[in-house]
Amino acid sequence: MPAISFQSVSKTYPSARIQTDPAVRALDDVSFDIQPGEFFGLLGPNGAGKTSLISILAGLSRASAGRILVHGSDVLSDYANARRKLGVVPQELVFDPFFSVRETLRIQSGYFGIKRNDAWIDELLDSLGLADKANANMRQLSGGMKRRVLVAQALVHKPQVIVLDEPTAGVDVELRQTLWQFIAKLNKQGSTVLLTTHYLEEAEALCSRIAMLKRGRVVALAQTSELLKAASSNVLRFKVDSELPSHLAAQARITGRIVQFPANNAHEIEQYLVAIRQAGLVAEDVEIRKADLEDVFLDVMNGKTVEQPQALAGVAK
Ligand SMILES: Nc1ncnc2c1ncn2[C@@H]1O[C@H](COP(=O)(O)OP(=O)(O)O)[C@@H](O)[C@H]1O
Numbered sequence: 001m002p003a004i005s006f007q008s009v010s011k012t013y014p015s016a017r018i019q020t021d022p023a024v025r026a027l028d029d030v031s032f033d034i035q036p037g038e039f040f041g042l043l044g045p046n047g048a049g050k051t052s053l054i055s056i057l058a059g060l061s062r063a064s065a066g067r068i069l070v071h072g073s074d075v076l077s078d079y080a081n082a083r084r085k086l087g088v089v090p091q092e093l094v095f096d097p098f099f100s101v102r103e104t105l106r107i108q109s110g111y112f113g114i115k116r117n118d119a120w121i122d123e124l125l126d127s128l129g130l131a132d133k134a135n136a137n138m139r140q141l142s143g144g145m146k147r148r149v150l151v152a153q154a155l156v157h158k159p160q161v162i163v164l165d166e167p168t169a170g171v172d173v174e175l176r177q178t179l180w181q182f183i184a185k186l187n188k189q190g191s192t193v194l195l196t197t198h199y200l201e202e203a204e205a206l207c208s209r210i211a212m213l214k215r216g217r218v219v220a221l222a223q224t225s226e227l228l229k230a231a232s233s234n235v236l237r238f239k240v241d242s243e244l245p246s247h248l249a250a251q252a253r254i255t256g257r258i259v260q261f262p263a264n265n266a267h268e269i270e271q272y273l274v275a276i277r278q279a280g281l282v283a284e285d286v287e288i289r290k291a292d293l294e295d296v297f298l299d300v301m302n303g304k305t306v307e308q309p310q311a312l313a314g315v316a317k
């Protein structure tokens, strides 16, 4: 049985202010399963629908169509069971400012009917570098510290499935390391992890499988290693001081003066450099690097590698 099963999930938000505004289709027929013990990454640009999907999973919002099961429990019709199996770290920081860190975690334990939970609460505080803040009031904490409490809060009931929605957005390096060490340990001990992030190097390092979401649709879904194989092996990167001729620009990824070409071998790299010289341009700061998840991601988002949804899933088989 999958840890999480997304089944044809769609979500349409009503038009924002005036009735002539089009309704927003945030999720469009999203289907995939996450298996127990997986460390799964859900990637996509801002507005792709990641938080909408997680809100429905967490029971905070209702799907317009489709359903989601957590270890077989429907998040709508069997909410209490589904919720107990889930630990959700939301994207937004929301807290009651009047309680201390320990009180916040005790109250959260109470929601799940857990009475004496201090041994686990202490372990959470220790593992997340919060031990010396146990008695501090929530309103006294910095944003990074609040984020840690949010993670601890999601874990008080030892959920089988841990869901993190952009947990490291705007967070310092130290917390990222603390957090990933701890989450990786829980994953090794058997917890399933679903992570959304736009830090692609994080996803590449942590996630064994990745789905990419674009405008509410799954446009790629594969093992991380397969996604990386789907990219060219290398990237030729350099700076130019004037515009590339259109036949070259069409093959390149251009960010201001920086030009990047996907290249499989030395011959291709040479050909690009020759073409640049023939176009009368001077390439500066030339470097060759290994393609990474960001290259795959940009290719997918630009519709370069993947013409149809799921095309990369085929590659994985
Ligand atoms: N409560 C809401 N009401 C109306 N539109 C929303 C609401 N929440 C999200 N949206 C819209 O749905 C789309 C997906 O948003 P979201 O799920 O937050 O994406 P992501 O988390 O990937 O950035 C966006 O176009 C966003 O503006």
Ligand SMILES: [Mg+2]
Residues within 6 Å of the ligand: 050, 051, 052, 091, 165, 166
């Ligand atoms: Mg979001």
